[in-house]
Amino acid sequence: MQIKQALFAALILGLGTGASAQVKPEDQIKFRKAGYSFMSWNMGKIKAQTIDNPSSFNKDQVLAAANLIAATANSGMGALFGAATDKDVGSQKTRVKPEFFQQQDEVRKLAVSFVKEANELQKVAATGDVAAIKVQFGKTGESCKACHDKFRKDE
Template identity: 80%
Template sequence: MKFNKLLLAAVACGLATGANAQAKPEDQIKFRKAGYAFMSWNMGKIKAQVVDNPSSFNKDQVAAAANLIAATANSGMGALYGPGTEKDAGSQKTRVKAEFFQQPDEVKKLAVAFIKEANELQKVATTGDAAAIKAQFGKTGESCKACHDKFRKDD
């Protein structure tokens, strides 16, 4: 278990530098924005079915969305925060605060928490229990928001 947490932290925070060594800063920003946008869209699909309109609940759709969220959370997107991505690059704008790059221990803590909650959402979604999914959806959203609150600039 301890090894898994260390591995997740390393992957989440980009200590595996292969991805950023292959992509220009502009592309890293573009790729991470795309990943987060797709994850957000899938969070919206779950929200629509367990919060906004529970009568529309479809276990298979919710499970598919939760699978994508967990896969993205575990994909090592932290590697897309390489040198040069702390500011706008080319045509890509970033909303990441400089503190993100200055507080790696806090970033690791938040990343590991989000990965944990996303994995739990994936697990709970397979049960088809809409109330349990709704509760875990809230926890997952809060862990995502914790990073936004700390490290994302407002528009």
């Protein structure tokens, strides 16, 4: 299974060459920011219903949010980190550190971890087990935070 995940992450990150050549750097930054914002909003929905106010838990809403997170994680967002997106472009500002573009092995490792955890969150959300969802939500959040800690500039 790990080999499959590593190949998948390499594919996700490798898509950047072909797909990003068709999208202007300014748009790549805009699109990736939108994708991460949308995932964040959906993570917030899960947190609200499993941690902040478990009495509001709605399995269908949590599953829909988990589905979105997994779909975005698997969408090939690595293609939005193309050439010239390591700095602000036009009206689009980026918080990506230059190290992101220099440490691709580490990026791949973190991407594999995030995809794995997001996919697992989707599976666990489908069970409706709030306790299990909370645990997996934490793991997914930690895998996301690991990349932020290493490769995202503070505002």
